[in-house]
Amino acid sequence: MLFFLWALGVNLNDILIPHLKKVFNLTDFRSSLIQTAFFGGYFLSAVPAGRLLEKLGYQRGIVVGLLTCAIGALLFIPAASVRVYGLFLLALFVMACGQGVLEVAANPYVTLLGPAESSERRLNLAQSFNSVGAVITPFIGAAFILSALEYSPAQLASMSPAQIEAYRAAVISTVKMPYLIIAGIFLAVATMIFLAHLPEIGEQSSRPKEESTISELMGILRYGHLVKGVVAEFFYVGAQVGVASFVIRFAQHISPDLSQKAASSYLKVHLIGFMIGRFSGSYMMKRIAAPRLLSFFALCALVCLTLVLSGSGAVALWAVALIGFFHSIMFPTIFALSIKRLGPFTKLGSSLLVASIIGGAFFPGIMGFISDHSSIREAFFVPLVCQAYVLYFALSGYKPVAVPSGTPLTEMTSVPE
Numbered sequence: 001m002l003f004f005l006w007a008l009g010v011n012l013n014d015i016l017i018p019h020l021k022k023v024f025n026l027t028d029f030r031s032s033l034i035q036t037a038f039f040g041g042y043f044l045s046a047v048p049a050g051r052l053l054e055k056l057g058y059q060r061g062i063v064v065g066l067l068t069c070a071i072g073a074l075l076f077i078p079a080a081s082v083r084v085y086g087l088f089l090l091a092l093f094v095m096a097c098g099q100g101v102l103e104v105a106a107n108p109y110v111t112l113l114g115p116a117e118s119s120e121r122r123l124n125l126a127q128s129f130n131s132v133g134a135v136i137t138p139f140i141g142a143a144f145i146l147s148a149l150e151y152s153p154a155q156l157a158s159m160s161p162a163q164i165e166a167y168r169a170a171v172i173s174t175v176k177m178p179y180l181i182i183a184g185i186f187l188a189v190a191t192m193i194f195l196a197h198l199p200e201i202g203e204q205s206s207r208p209k210e211e212s213t214i215s216e217l218m219g220i221l222r223y224g225h226l227v228k229g230v231v232a233e234f235f236y237v238g239a240q241v242g243v244a245s246f247v248i249r250f251a252q253h254i255s256p257d258l259s260q261k262a263a264s265s266y267l268k269v270h271l272i273g274f275m276i277g278r279f280s281g282s283y284m285m286k287r288i289a290a291p292r293l294l295s296f297f298a299l300c301a302l303v304c305l306t307l308v309l310s311g312s313g314a315v316a317l318w319a320v321a322l323i324g325f326f327h328s329i330m331f332p333t334i335f336a337l338s339i340k341r342l343g344p345f346t347k348l349g350s351s352l353l354v355a356s357i358i359g360g361a362f363f364p365g366i367m368g369f370i371s372d373h374s375s376i377r378e379a380f381f382v383p384l385v386c387q388a389y390v391l392y393f394a395l396s397g398y399k400p401v402a403v404p405s406g407t408p409l410t411e412m413t414s415v416p417e
Helices: 002-011 013-024 033-074 076-082 085-112 116-144 153-157 161-195 213-220 224-245 247-254 260-284 290-310 313-327 330-338 343-373 381-397
Strands: none
Touching: 002 013, 002 033, 002 085, 002 116, 002 161, 013 033, 013 085, 013 116, 013 161, 013 224, 013 247, 013 260, 033 076, 033 085, 033 161, 033 224, 033 343, 076 085, 076 161, 085 116, 085 330, 085 343, 116 161, 116 260, 116 330, 213 343, 224 247, 224 260, 224 313, 224 330, 224 343, 224 381, 247 260, 247 313, 260 290, 260 313, 290 313, 290 330, 290 381, 330 343, 330 381, 343 381
């Protein structure tokens, strides 16, 4: 339920970018600040979330995250009323802080609910329901947020200031009801989780409780596979968010006659492929080792991005849509491989992996800048570079590196089957 729910917040951003770009007459770079604000919230909340979980445990930490998400969603209502772009960014930031807590809690919790050897498959299965939410979100956005009425720059230029203001007010008000409903869902699930009886799982502790955060960070950085995993997640999330953020923009660049609604169909295909990849990837991991499958998907994503950069027409459009399928297993697989054998450092390691989601704030901005100064097609060179590092991690970077003496490499405690 949680994995399904936070997909709504994340994936509505891909609808908000062209929507707010139109309302506030933003450049590609300024519209990409939506992702910067959102994933910046993930980054800043990640390590505090790990500390919060150590004090409250997984269950109560999840409740705090859900309540924070609800507050962020409710802030969209005053933001739409006063029509200030900065307030939308603030609402997204608060919502992302809550989702950062949910990510830090739910991802390691799933890996610990069962035997360690199947943790990657288990997390991919749970994340599959996140992709179901991702598929549903564009339909919600297209139906309730994207306006069917679009004016060309020439038509807008011929309108009076009062007419333009009325048009923008009508367009921006479409975000109120969807985010009010989302806030209500967050509150309902928070109540349900609070009342539920969920097992609290602890990791074997081998470090003093008074150890400072700095000392812990210095200790955990000795786990080389985690460090490489954090970098891989940084690059992967940047690639995934960057591609999804500009699918609509890219489709309209390749086919200028497409409306936003028509171009959003390619985003829907992209996300449906993402969902199919999650479920099929989870099944394939029964027979194919997680690192090997990850390397194959990373290689295929590189091929698709090469076609986006060099192809034209339908080839380029379907290549950008197909990337969603190959992105599907990357986040949960990298996450599960990176926290293996961290023992008492599991929550902190999870915090660092969630903090690496800041890549989703960093790389879309670079893509927007390149698009403004060159073309949206050339901006896709950025995710190409990102995927190259993911391929390296899948081939060799995931392998645990021996920890220097003095730092115990304990195994995680798991619930028996």
